[in-house]
Amino acid sequence: xxxxxxxxxxxxxxxxxxxxxxxxxxTEAGRANGTSHTLNGDYDGYAECVKTEFDxxxxxxxxxxxxxxxxIDPYSLNKQGQDVGEKYRTGVYSEKPEHLKEAKVxxxxxxDYDRIVVxxxxxxxxxxxxxxHQDRLTRCPDDYCHIPEEILSKYKR
Numbered sequence: 001x002x003x004x005x006x007x008x009x010x011x012x013x014x015x016x017x018x019x020x021x022x023x024x025x026x027t028e029a030g031r032a033n034g035t036s037h038t039l040n041g042d043y044d045g046y047a048e049c050v051k052t053e054f055d056x057x058x059x060x061x062x063x064x065x066x067x068x069x070x071x072i073d074p075y076s077l078n079k080q081g082q083d084v085g086e087k088y089r090t091g092v093y094s095e096k097p098e099h100l101k102e103a104k105v106x107x108x109x110x111x112d113y114d115r116i117v118v119x120x121x122x123x124x125x126x127x128x129x130x131x132x133h134q135d136r137l138t139r140c141p142d143d144y145c146h147i148p149e150e151i152l153s154k155y156k157r
Contacts, residue, residue: 007047007091008072009080013145016137020155023059029129081146091119
């Protein structure tokens with residue numbers, strides 16, 4: 001199994017979507033690339049993200065990125081849906097240089113590459129979100145989500 005971290009606005013919807021994708025074996029709500037090592041206080045530069053474990057024999061990172069681009073606005077800086085602020089920025093983070101390279105190749109193949117504001121960076125820090133945020137939309141399906149329901153339900157297993 002391999003692990004990558006996707007930031008795409010409010011993590012509730014991102015996790016609800018990603019966990020339905022083929023080859024995804026585990027998801028976890030969290031925060032990536034901040035400056036502290038705790039959930040106490042402000043976001044300290046963190047992006048809301050979903051830790052995504054996947055089986056590369058079933059799905060490639062490029063394929064996961066294709067799915068990810070169905071639920072984000074890749075041209076919107078620090079904003080997805082009604083969620084505004086640095087913590088809602090879009091990004092792909094990994095501890096593996098080959099993942100970052102593959103993500104950049106995916107972006108470079110797009111004809112709108114020069115307009116895309118999705119970060120592709122090494123993972124420098126990760127903190128798991130509180131239990132109340134794990135699988136939030138599964139437990140509370142009427143909570144706010146910036147991703148349209150028809151997209152959320154598209155790949156449900």
